Amino acid sequence: VSADLATVLPVLVRHVRSAVRGAGYRRTVIGLTGRIEEAVVGALAVRALRPEATHLVVAPDPEDETGALERARAMAERLGGPTEEIDLDPHVDPFLDEAPEANPLRRYGFVARVRTALLLDRSAAHRALVLGAVSKTDRLLGLHRIHAEEVCAVDPIGDLYATEVRALAKPLGVADLAGPEPTIEVSDAGVDGGELEPNYAWIDPLLRLIHDGRLRRKALVDLGYERADVRRLVLAIRRTSYKRTPPVIPVLRERPV
Amino acid sequence: MSFLVAMAQMSPRLGDVRGNVERHLQIIEEARAKRADVLLFPELSLTGVALGDRAVDVSLTLDSPEFADVRRASKELAIGIGLIERTTDRLLRNSYLWLDGGTVLQLHRKVHLGETAAGHEASVLAPGRRFRAIDTRRGRVGILTGADARHLTAASVLALDGLDVLVAPLALPARPLEEPPPEAGPSVWGPAYASLLRCYVFVVNRVGVEEGVCFAGASRAYGPTGDLLAEGGDEGDELIVTTLDHEHLRRARVGETGPRDEARDVVLREMRRLARER
Numbered sequence: 262v263s264a265d266l267a268t269v270l271p272v273l274v275r276h277v278r279s280a281v282r283g284a285g286y287r288r289t290v291i292g293l294t295g296r297i298e299e300a301v302v303g304a305l306a307v308r309a310l311r312p313e314a315t316h317l318v319v320a321p322d323p324e325d326e327t328g329a330l331e332r333a334r335a336m337a338e339r340l341g342g343p344t345e346e347i348d349l350d351p352h353v354d355p356f357l358d359e360a361p362e363a364n365p366l367r368r369y370g371f372v373a374r375v376r377t378a379l380l381l382d383r384s385a386a387h388r389a390l391v392l393g394a395v396s397k398t399d400r401l402l403g404l405h406r407i408h409a410e411e412v413c414a415v416d417p418i419g420d421l422y423a424t425e426v427r428a429l430a431k432p433l434g435v436a437d438l439a440g441p442e443p444t445i446e447v448s449d450a451g452v453d454g455g456e457l458e459p460n461y462a463w464i465d466p467l468l469r470l471i472h473d474g475r476l477r478r479k480a481l482v483d484l485g486y487e488r489a490d491v492r493r494l495v496l497a498i499r500r501t502s503y504k505r506t507p508p509v510i511p512v513l514r515e516r517p518v
Numbered sequence: 519m520s521f522l523v524a525m526a527q528m529s530p531r532l533g534d535v536r537g538n539v540e541r542h543l544q545i546i547e548e549a550r551a552k553r554a555d556v557l558l559f560p561e562l563s564l565t566g567v568a569l570g571d572r573a574v575d576v577s578l579t580l581d582s583p584e585f586a587d588v589r590r591a592s593k594e595l596a597i598g599i600g601l602i603e604r605t606t607d608r609l610l611r612n613s614y615l616w617l618d619g620g621t622v623l624q625l626h627r628k629v630h631l632g633e634t635a636a637g638h639e640a641s642v643l644a645p646g647r648r649f650r651a652i653d654t655r656r657g658r659v660g661i662l663t664g665a666d667a668r669h670l671t672a673a674s675v676l677a678l679d680g681l682d683v684l685v686a687p688l689a690l691p692a693r694p695l696e697e698p699p700p701e702a703g704p705s706v707w708g709p710a711y712a713s714l715l716r717c718y719v720f721v722v723n724r725v726g727v728e729e730g731v732c733f734a735g736a737s738r739a740y741g742p743t744g745d746l747l748a749e750g751g752d753e754g755d756e757l758i759v760t761t762l763d764h765e766h767l768r769r770a771r772v773g774e775t776g777p778r779d780e781a782r783d784v785v786l787r788e789m790r791r792l793a794r795e796r
Binding site for chain 1: 694
């Protein structure tokens with residue numbers, strides 16, 4: 262962890278505490294599906310409030326074959342908060358009976374949204390705020406599902422790139438709970454060539470230069486990046502902007518909502 | 519002649535004027551116990567920052583009863599506070615008051631409005647229209663609120679106006695991962711103003727969290743040779759006390775080029791030319 266990165270830990274803890282209490286709550290709910298981001302957010306929540314105030318809902322994708330259930334259980338045990346395990350199959354099966362033709366994308370979309378609905382229900386049941394765990398990388402590239410992982414009151418890691426979240430897992434004592442590195446699917450957007458590697462370690466530095474650095478395409482090419490890779494990421498950001506903004510409302514008066 | 523100046527690094531509660539007045543009175547008591555002559559609070563210390571439309575609900579006039587106790591306390595020590603002022607032209611302004619002898623002795627209305635977690639200040643506030651230094655019992659004081667302090671021209675005008683003490687009340691956020699680090703901030707312009715303008719600089723920043731923004735603290739006092747006199751931490755409430763020494767001002771101004779040597783006629787002529795030509 263770079264020295265700079267370590268300094269954000271106490272800041273993030275303060276943010277979580279203040280946002281939760283400021284909204285009039287004392288408790289949080291976190292869904293655990295085996296992603297390391299969730300373990301990091303969970304560890305922040307435990308530090309900001311108390312382990313007893315951090316409700317953990319283990320609910321990975323039932324079809325997952327990468328050991329997500331074991332990882333999610335291990336995370337819950339490490340974090341030490343009250344834990345509930347939800348089998349999503351009974352919630353998803355009626356949908357699959359009705360739409361047997363649903364492809365994996367539709368099936369998983371339904372799984373993710375059912376999980377979110379259940380998290381919001383637990384939020385009401387425990388008077389607890391839902392914490393999100395979507396990194397800046399995933400948000401910018403639109404890798405998250407709208408109305409699913411992003412649904413939350415506070416996302417403590419929303420301004421951290423995925424590699425930074427992974428780096429913070431270490432000082433938070435949850436780094437060993439990380440699963441296999443996910444393959445990142447950035448649409449090729451009809452762009453040929455390039456050498457984009459589908460992992461965070463490759464994508465994050467370029468994404469930072471594009472977004473935080475506001476570098477123009479030519480400057481990035483001068484730095485040695487392939488024009489096609491730059492274009493692919495820029496298009497991915499632009500084409501998924503609808504996932505990051507409130508619904509479009511045609512403006513008809515001086516002051517819309 | 520020397521005075522004790524206390525900087526109140528604190529965290530106003532957003533929109534809670536009554537609670538913030540209470541907190542001010544507590545801190546005033548602490549400062550009095552330390553025999554402070556001047557007590558400076560951060561920007562918008564009575565209201566918090568990310569107000570948006572709520573600004574009108576928490577706005578005050580200079581004689582509002584809501585903070586009469588704070589005005590009254592200034593009979594014993596000068597007090598700088600920040601609030602949303604409802605001005606006579608029916609507009610709202612981000613104002614910083616220098617309370618002294620039980621009344622508002624000096625007042626700065628923020629000219630360069632900035633960005634908050636609730637949107638741009640200019641969507642609800644009107645900008646101020648002047649920079650003035652005025653005489654107080656503790657020296658000639660000028661105030662630059664928030665982004666005003668980042669404008670060289672604003673500080674220069676105050677220096678030409680005979681500034682001894684520059685007060686910069688801030689609500690500056692911490693952005694720990696920003697690159698390059700946001701150090702083009704008070705740690706750069708604070709000592710630069712102090713040494714170039716040969717004045718004391720008190721940078722009073724707030725702490726705490728508002729709507730996803732965490733404020734940076736690190737309030738600082740600089741002497742008239744640019745020397746760091748005192749510094750606050752980056753979180754938590756703190757009362758930072760330091761000495762303002764007029765003898766130090768005199769010594770710093772004797773041998774050095776500064777505002778006293780300014781070629782005012784040249785500066786004014788060039789300013790007039792700019793007003794005409796650009």
